Amino acid sequence: MTTHPDIAQLSFLVGTWEGEGVGIYPTIDDFSYREEIAFVAPPGKPFLKYTQMTWRAGDHPDAGAPLHTEAGFFRSGGTGRAEATMAQPTGIVEVYEGTVEGTSLRLRTITVERTSTAKEVLSVERNIDVDGDDLSYEMWMGAVGQPHQLHLKAKLRRS
Numbered sequence: 774m775t776t777h778p779d780i781a782q783l784s785f786l787v788g789t790w791e792g793e794g795v796g797i798y799p800t801i802d803d804f805s806y807r808e809e810i811a812f813v814a815p816p817g818k819p820f821l822k823y824t825q826m827t828w829r830a831g832d833h834p835d836a837g838a839p840l841h842t843e844a845g846f847f848r849s850g851g852t853g854r855a856e857a858t859m860a861q862p863t864g865i866v867e868v869y870e871g872t873v874e875g876t877s878l879r880l881r882t883i884t885v886e887r888t889s890t891a892k893e894v895l896s897v898e899r900n901i902d903v904d905g906d907d908l909s910y911e912m913w914m915g916a917v918g919q920p921h922q923l924h925l926k927a928k929l930r931r932s
């Protein structure tokens with residue numbers, strides 16, 4: 774069974790990706806991280822399954838220790854449109870809509886929900902660009918009373 778036609782425009786994401794990123798935010802210390810991402814297209818299904826794991830990198834004393842992890846699903850929102858849902862272990866769930874143009878994905882949350890003890894996150898934006906076997910992304914967020922701004926920037930390579 775082949776890839777579902779509805780997600781053909783997202784097939785550039787399919788694969789396992791590894792690389793490094795940096796994180797910043799006005800309220801925290803800058804950090805660097807190693808990351809592994811997998812986008813899987815279950816045969817015949819109209820979605821991609823997304824899983825991600827990260828580890829602290831650089832010369833930090835905790836280098837190698839697990840950091841953030843998340844999981845979700847990506848689907849088409851019609852020609853040139855994409856939708857995604859993602860869950861964080863920190864009590865946060867994101868619902869995204871956006872555009873797909875060639876191998877560039879632009880997603881922004883239409884809803885962020887949080888458990889009662891989760892940190893305040895009001896908006897998240899993910900911009901993903903693939904060039905052959907190179908993937909780069911930026912993640913922006915409005916959180917903990919701060920205006921929407923960059924939290925993460927990373928470059929990964931298809932393995």
Ligand code: HEM
Pocket residue numbers: 796798800801802804806808827840841842843861865867892893894897914916917924925
């Ligand atoms: C590659 C993925 C990510 C990594 C490696 C990462 C890493 C980090 C680190 C190391 C901190 C500082 C923690 C501390 O000092 O206590 C942090 C803070 C934070 N991150 Fe991320 N993060 C990631 C993705 C996300 C996502 C997807 C969200 C929201 C949807 C998010 C929201 C936050 C918030 C709200 C804080 C707290 C800021 C504060 O309390 O001042 N992060 N992140």
